[in-house]
Amino acid sequence: MHTADVSSDLTWQLFPVEQSMRTARLKQKPCVLWFTGLSGAGKSTVAGLVESLLFQKGYLTYVLDGDNVRHGLCRDLDFTDQGRSENIRRVGEVSKLLVDAGLIVLTAFISPFRDDRALVRNLIGDNDYVEIFINASLEVCEARDPKGLYKKAREKQVAAFTGIDSPYEPPEHPELIINTDTQTAIACAEKIVKYLYSTGRLLLDSTEYSIRREPVNVLG
């Protein structure tokens, strides 16, 4: 009887696909760009622009945000402190899987608590966790109020809203501080891409980039 015993397959010289093999092919060193900051500070906007810039340059990324997490993986969680912490923990765990898969991950969550962010840093590992403080004053964020949430919080229609009646604990040692009230979103995004180049995470040269963008047509 034949069995699924792998030993009989050793002549194929197959071996597990590991992160290092994926990243060598993708020519990028994966990491988590962890955006933290007040609602309205510009986390999602800047993360989206960074992703667009990286994609245009040939890299593979993924953005985790409230839209694709709160309605899916974390649909069972509420907005109490415990619910928020568990939300951040799961996002951290999923980020870790995505990094293992070879991707540059961008997360856009308020993530107001230092302990939660420390847990994620510990989970991902210091080397691959890049904390980016998206900084704007409460006044600026409240004036922007893109989702009308500050208005609702002031009117007590939303409880425990970060910055109003729930604390935001600013990062003490973030890898990057990006001030969104003194520069455009694109300028912010370009700073982050520059940081990734300067830390050796983006490894395609321009020839490879053009190949990746326009695959050779063998039919000529």
Added chain:
Amino acid sequence: MHTADVSSDLTWQLFPVEQSMRTARLKQKPCVLWFTGLSGAGKSTVAGLVESLLFQKGYLTYVLDGDNVRHGLCRDLDFTDQGRSENIRRVGEVSKLLVDAGLIVLTAFISPFRDDRALVRNLIGDNDYVEIFINASLEVCEARDPKGLYKKAREKQVAAFTGIDSPYEPPEHPELIINTDTQTAIACAEKIVKYLYSTGRLLLDSTEYSIRREPVNVLG
């Protein structure tokens, strides 16, 4: 005052990076290969071989299994029916994110309950969910007993073990049935890769593959 308003960035013609853009670049149509079957049937072995074959051919994949999920994302869950269902739900949600990121995802969980698998199929969408029944008789699986778990279950050291004192509900309409007790693991894996070709999910031609494997050396 400058703001993070994206409207001022429109001249850059940036737009969100969507699944279709990633998959066009990767030249693969992402999906979830959902392996289900008894412990010892060969889910992880075959999934690992499929991943190796796909990687060698130039594709980007990721395997979700007990090792990288139960110790991380699902560390808070027990092995009651409810815990198992929530485990499968989360794996389904993470698979959905990975598919959105452009990857071919392989999951290797016993996933004994039809309702749980139906939930995942519904979550991922019928088009991108490929259920693969890794089929071997209980006798064969118990004889293999790679982790010694059947022995423990028979000695009542493990409770609610699938196939012994907890039911396994075989798929009624799986996309593929792979019998691991009548063919080698490699033969099983090759059948699955052939299925992916036949359903139009693998789109690299051989020239692109060689480029992807051996990036052009511009200094050469």
